[in-house]
Amino acid sequence: MRTLAVAAAVLLLAGCSSDSPRTADPPRTTDAACGETISTEALPEWARAGFSWDGSGTRHVLSDRGELLAVLFGHPLSSPPAPDRNNKILWVARAPFERGDLTITAELAGAAVTAQAEVAGGPGPSIVDLPRPGCWHLTLTWPGRTDTMDLTYHPGSPSQAASQ
Template identity: 70%
Template sequence: MRTLAVAAAVLTLAGCTATTQPAETPSTAAAKCGETVRTTALPEWARAGFNWDGSGIKHVYGAKGEILAVLFGYPLSSPPGPDRGNKILWVARDQYEHGDLTITAELAGGTARAEQKVSGGPGPSIVDLPQPGCWHVTLTWPGHTDTMDLTYGVPTS
């Protein structure tokens, strides 16, 4: 069964590697990135825990619409900003068997990869990636896979 209230976990990346190639600037990365950040009402299936329709909350749909990333840490940055983290609430559209959510991220151009797990499946997470740019993210949880692009910029503060 889908669990939205997973214990808040600060996750660390396992097996992150990054090359020494210069990172793209945030504006260049965003121009190449397929990310579409929305602030419209959240779909009804993603509103658990909200006391309104979620309008104004920044979110990104998976390419197949099977998962939604609620970007509480927007804008995402690498390294994380000193005053906030890269918190993402992953919400699965359909119920699923118990199991972990695996997040596999690849920087546009294939110059860096990162992987981490969210115990118990979609739920709250901190997703810190090793450098700024456009990241193609593959999300896998029991019986489901979806993808999305997420832009990580340079911290502004």
């Protein structure tokens, strides 16, 4: 028992005595079943246009290749949509692109369900309603670019489903 206590103390001290300064991990939440990582840390500098601050506290998801950022103004996203708010997503592209639509092809994990949406003119503000709750894998295509990300749509209330 004494050996276990000594080992625990050594591990604790080893973790505290680092030569390099330790910074706090950025605030993130992950829906483990989906792979979606929602961050509330400052937005990347390239995604801050239109914000009067660094965007800290704003929920967002970076695409798998880092080419597109989804700012989740409608968090949590839900299906059916909540009666008091939209599934609003602001899509921000890292690099300039030729004018053209953003096409979103969504596949529901574990089911043969797909959906498609378009954002006219390319990445920008949108309302993206998907037909069922669950983990959606999105393929995002806009002029000269393609990227992917996962987003979770939570179940809407039973009264929302009845009114649809």
